[in-house]
Amino acid sequence: MVRAEIITIGDEILYGQILDTNTQWISLELDKIGIKTIRKSSVGDQKDEIVQILVEAQKRADIVFITGGLGPTKDDLTKKILADFFACPLALHPDALQDVTDFFAKRGRELSELNRDQALLPTKCTFIPNKQGTAPAMWFNELETVWVSMPGVPFEMKSIMETEVLPRIKEFFKLPVIVHQLRKVVGIGESYLSDLIQDWELQLPSHLKLAYLPSLGIVKLRLTGFGKDEDHLNADIEAEFEKVMPLIKSYVFGRERDELAAVVGQILMDQHSTLAVAESCTGGYLAHQFTQYAGSSAYFQGGVISYANDVKIKQLGVDELIIKNEGAVSESCVKAMAEGARKHLGTTFALATSGIAGPDGGTKDKPVGTIWIALAHPDGVIARKLTQGGTRMQNIHLSSLTAINLLRRYLLNDLAE
Numbered sequence: 001m002v003r004a005e006i007i008t009i010g011d012e013i014l015y016g017q018i019l020d021t022n023t024q025w026i027s028l029e030l031d032k033i034g035i036k037t038i039r040k041s042s043v044g045d046q047k048d049e050i051v052q053i054l055v056e057a058q059k060r061a062d063i064v065f066i067t068g069g070l071g072p073t074k075d076d077l078t079k080k081i082l083a084d085f086f087a088c089p090l091a092l093h094p095d096a097l098q099d100v101t102d103f104f105a106k107r108g109r110e111l112s113e114l115n116r117d118q119a120l121l122p123t124k125c126t127f128i129p130n131k132q133g134t135a136p137a138m139w140f141n142e143l144e145t146v147w148v149s150m151p152g153v154p155f156e157m158k159s160i161m162e163t164e165v166l167p168r169i170k171e172f173f174k175l176p177v178i179v180h181q182l183r184k185v186v187g188i189g190e191s192y193l194s195d196l197i198q199d200w201e202l203q204l205p206s207h208l209k210l211a212y213l214p215s216l217g218i219v220k221l222r223l224t225g226f227g228k229d230e231d232h233l234n235a236d237i238e239a240e241f242e243k244v245m246p247l248i249k250s251y252v253f254g255r256e257r258d259e260l261a262a263v264v265g266q267i268l269m270d271q272h273s274t275l276a277v278a279e280s281c282t283g284g285y286l287a288h289q290f291t292q293y294a295g296s297s298a299y300f301q302g303g304v305i306s307y308a309n310d311v312k313i314k315q316l317g318v319d320e321l322i323i324k325n326e327g328a329v330s331e332s333c334v335k336a337m338a339e340g341a342r343k344h345l346g347t348t349f350a351l352a353t354s355g356i357a358g359p360d361g362g363t364k365d366k367p368v369g370t371i372w373i374a375l376a377h378p379d380g381v382i383a384r385k386l387t388q389g390g391t392r393m394q395n396i397h398l399s400s401l402t403a404i405n406l407l408r409r410y411l412l413n414d415l416a417e
Contacts, residue, residue, distance in 0.1 A: 002035045002173050005061035007053055009068035009078055010152060011044040021154055022067045029161060034175040035063070045075050054085055058145050063169070068152030070135035072114045078149055079138075083122035086142050090120040093127050096136045103134050125149075128164045132156040139168065146172065179225040179233040182213075183241055185251045186260055186405050190214045193221075193248070200244045207233075208240060216394060217401040218260070221248075250414050253405070260401065261289040264408045268299040271411065273348035277303035278316055278341035280328060280354040281371060286400040301345050306337060316340030329355050329366050331374075331383045338376035338383075349410075350376040351403045355386070357395040369395055373403040375410060382406065382415070 006023045013020050020042060027037040038060060043049050050069075057064045069078030083090050097119035104111045118134045121127060128137035128148075133156040140147040148165055150157045169175075185193060190212050194201075201210050207227055213220035223240060225233035245252070254263050268275055277287050287303045290296045304315050309328055312318040317340040322332045334354045342350035355371030362368035369388035374381055386402060388395050409415040 002062045003038045004030050004035050004063045005039045005057040006065045008042045013042045014044050026065055034178045050081050058143050063146040066149040067157055070151050086124045088122050088124040091123050093119050093121045095127055100134050132159045177227055177230050181223050181237045182256050183221045183252050184254045185219045186253050188251045190219050197244050217398050260404050262293045264404055267411045274299050274301050276301050276341040276345035276347040276350040278337040278352040279305050281357045282353045282396050282400050285396050289400055301347050334372040334374040335381045335383050338374035338381055342376040353399050357392045371399045375406050
């Protein structure tokens with residue numbers, strides 16, 4: 001296994017003034033070619049701290065990626081620090097000088113002395129051109145480690161990685177084959193899922209590893225295969241997922257890039273069905289889950305954001321006595337909302353939400369996080385009560401997710417009323 005460390009340099013990252021997207025992108029690209037990222041670090045524009053982290057990285061990694069600190073201003077220290085670290089001077093590199101000269105000439109600008117200094121490189125480095133900017137990248141093979149220093153500007157870094165660095169890495173290192181596959185799961189928590197599939201997990205072959213990747217309302221099961229042949233690894237992973245599928249079939253909604261609402265939308269289209277929504281506590285968020293995808297107009301007709309009780313009564317036909325006697329956060333109300341949306345918008349199905357998202361508004365009988373959802377279908381209405389305890393946005397998101405999953409399971413005939 002080739003081990004990589006990624007270091008980002010710049011006070012602006014530590015201050016939170018810019019978002020560090022470089023480390024995520026680099027580690028994803030490295031993973032594709034079988035390199036394991038073992039550490040990610042950010043350090044400010046301080047020489048002693050940068051040197052310290054270089055010393056530490058050299059002990060851990062086979063290849064170290066450095067982004068940032070290559071600009072022409074005084075706070076850009078990376079080149080000088082690397083020259084000192086590898087005990088070599090800075091010298092004018094003719095190819096780098098030609099590139100930076102051409103860069104400014106194409107833009108009708110003169111090359112300043114400051115920008116000319118961009119072509120000063122440590123003499124022990126291999127020059128790597130930057131077709132998108134003025135700061136070249138550098139490749140070192142020193143101290144039994146490969147070092148790659150690149151600009152911090154994301155589009156420049158990505159261009160250099162794709163066209164220059166990744167091909168060099170593939171030639172320099174003997175790389176293993178690593179394959180990942182995901183199955184996305186909804187409607188069951190991580191710990192319950194782990195208990196459900198523990199026997200299968202314990203019997204996985206040694207070259208396959210399972211990881212649980214939880215997010216709000218969804219868990220990704222990732223199987224990673226290590227070996228020499230990509231096709232064989234993919235076949236092994238598929239076979240293992242097939243073994244466990246009888247246990248988790250009701251919860252699995254998709255694979256790598258599948259999203260729940262898009263998957264449900266495709267099922268609706270396949271079944272020539274349409275959908276409407278009636279939302280109170282989710283305030284349009286449920287509708288957005290569907291309409292964020294191009295082509296959703298083929299099945300999504302519209303909705304009513306019935307935040308006020310008068311809208312529930314006048315637009316959705318909810319009986320005034322239901323609001324008076326049981327309240328808006330009730331099974332009767334949410335069922336009536338779903339029925340009203342389905343009737344007035346003329347759809348096959350309708351989803352409805354009504355609840356107390358918080359942070360205020362809860363009572364002893366109906367605390368914050370009490371949510372009712374409903375699904376109106378051609379043969380009736382199904383309702384579910386949710387008891388959640390998260391933040392307002394968490395409650396809104398989970399309520400929408402659960403409502404969509406209720407529809408998914410109904411469409412697949414996988415729902416016991």
